[in-house]
Amino acid sequence: MNEQSISVRHGEFNVDLFKGGTGKPLLFLHGISGLEWTPFLDQLSTKHTVIAPRTPGFGESTGIELLDDVMDVVFFYLDLLDELNLYDLPLIGHSIGGMFAAELAAAQPDRFSHVVLASPFGLWDDTNPVTDLFAVSRIELASCLYADPENKEAVAVAAAPETRMTEVDPDTEDGKATINYLVERAKSMSTAAKYLWPIPNRGLKKRLHRVKQPALVIWGESDGIIPSSYAHLLTKHMENASAHMVSDAAHMVIDEQPDHVADLIESLLSN
Numbered sequence: 271m272n273e274q275s276i277s278v279r280h281g282e283f284n285v286d287l288f289k290g291g292t293g294k295p296l297l298f299l300h301g302i303s304g305l306e307w308t309p310f311l312d313q314l315s316t317k318h319t320v321i322a323p324r325t326p327g328f329g330e331s332t333g334i335e336l337l338d339d340v341m342d343v344v345f346f347y348l349d350l351l352d353e354l355n356l357y358d359l360p361l362i363g364h365s366i367g368g369m370f371a372a373e374l375a376a377a378q379p380d381r382f383s384h385v386v387l388a389s390p391f392g393l394w395d396d397t398n399p400v401t402d403l404f405a406v407s408r409i410e411l412a413s414c415l416y417a418d419p420e421n422k423e424a425v426a427v428a429a430a431p432e433t434r435m436t437e438v439d440p441d442t443e444d445g446k447a448t449i450n451y452l453v454e455r456a457k458s459m460s461t462a463a464k465y466l467w468p469i470p471n472r473g474l475k476k477r478l479h480r481v482k483q484p485a486l487v488i489w490g491e492s493d494g495i496i497p498s499s500y501a502h503l504l505t506k507h508m509e510n511a512s513a514h515m516v517s518d519a520a521h522m523v524i525d526e527q528p529d530h531v532a533d534l535i536e537s538l539l540s541n
Contacts, residue, residue, distance in 0.1 A: 271307050271315065275330075276323070278350050283333035285350060286324040291315025295356055297382075298322040299347075299374075301365025301389075302403070302462040303522070304329060304454060310528035317536065318360075323350060325367070327461030329454065340465055340472045344373045351381065360384040360539055364524050365495075366391050366462055369474065372504075375485075376477040385485040385511075386535050387504065389493055389521050394471035398497045404459070404467055414494030417520040426451070478507035485511035486538045488531055490519030 271290030278285055288307050296318040298311065305324045314320050326346065327334030337343055347370065351357075361382040363371025368390025375385045394400065401414055409428045416424035438445035465472075485508050489501045501513040514534055519526040 271312075276350065276353060278333075278346065278353055282336060283326055283331070283346065283350075285326065285331045285333075286329050288322040288324075289319065291317070291319045293318045294359065295319045295321050296360045296362065297351070297356065299361075299363040299367030299371050300325065300328070301367050301522075301524075302458060302466075303365075304458040308525060308528065310524045310532060313528055313532035314362075314535065321354065321356065321359075323347075325370070325461070327464070328458055334461060334464070337464075340369065340373055343370055343465070344377050347374055348378060348381075357381055358383050360386070360535075362386040362388070362535065363390060364388040365521065366465060368392070369465070369470070369472075372474055372478065372481065375483060376474075376480040379480055379482055382483055384539055385481055385483050386488065386538065387485070388488040388524050388531065389490060389496055390487075390504070391466055391470040391496065392472065392474035393500055393503050394469055395497075395500065395503060398499055400470055400497075400500075401495045402468075403495055404463055410494075413520075415521045417490065417492040417518050417526060421526070423522070423525065427455075475503075475507055478504065479509065481511070482509045484538060484541065486534060487511055487513040488523060488534060489513065489515055490521060490523035490526065491515050491517050492520040493523070495521040 274287055276285045276287050298320055311320050324331040361371050368387040369392035372387055372390055372392055375382050412424040412428035413419055438448045487501045487504050489498045491498055505511040505513050516523050516527050524531050
């Protein structure tokens with residue numbers, strides 16, 4: 271795996287991008303927690319060349335000030351794909367990246383061979399609303415994101431940033447890593463809020479009929495952010511989609527059950 275920076279629109283955007291693996295390319299759009307090279311991506315990279323850009327506003331990717339709404343993000347990604355000369359490839363998106371992926375597949379369906387949406391935002395059901403992740407406590411947020419509260423990432427989310435800042439020594443490597451983690455998480459949440467607050471509904475349902483590729487919707491059974499019932503809302507508006515519930519997983523399903531989710535994706539892509 272290597273990390274590189276890609277210039278888009280003659281330098282209006284400079285985007286960090288992970289690329290790793292062998293085989294035909296596959297595009298992955300990350301979720302609200304940002305982008306790292308995880309065991310899930312490592313597993314996908316055994317059979318594919320994984321292309322994983324960091325959305326502007328996350329990490330060091332620049333240009334968020336040029337993006338006002340979800341459709342601006344969609345056209346940014348289309349420009350990025352033009353820059354990389356990528357066509358006819360599988361598209362995978364998780365969380366907010368799942369919303370962007372669905373919009374991309376609807377906007378330019380011929381560009382993507384398959385679509386995988388893991389716990390995506392983008393829909394709204396008044397009878398079963400999406401949790402306002404910007405209003406809940408950090409302990410509540412951790413339990414919404416992870417099925418296992420003892421998961422080290424769940425523990426990190428639950429810890430109050432102010433408390434952790436006072437507990438670390440900024441002169442040590444561990445202290446620097448912790449401070450960087452907290453700063454990046456704050457940036458990620460601020461960027462996500464631009465597209466999800468106050469209600470994460472941008473009319474995606476009206477466009478899902480355009481997603482005609484073989485598609486798979488994956489959901490953690492214990493997702494406390496977006497109820498698993500939303501999987502049915504998605505698939506009923508997509509022509510060629512099926513849904514799969516993953517046990518012992520919540521919103522961060524691709525991190526909690528990386529091998530299982532990767533196997534589900536391989537099964538879709540091999541048909």
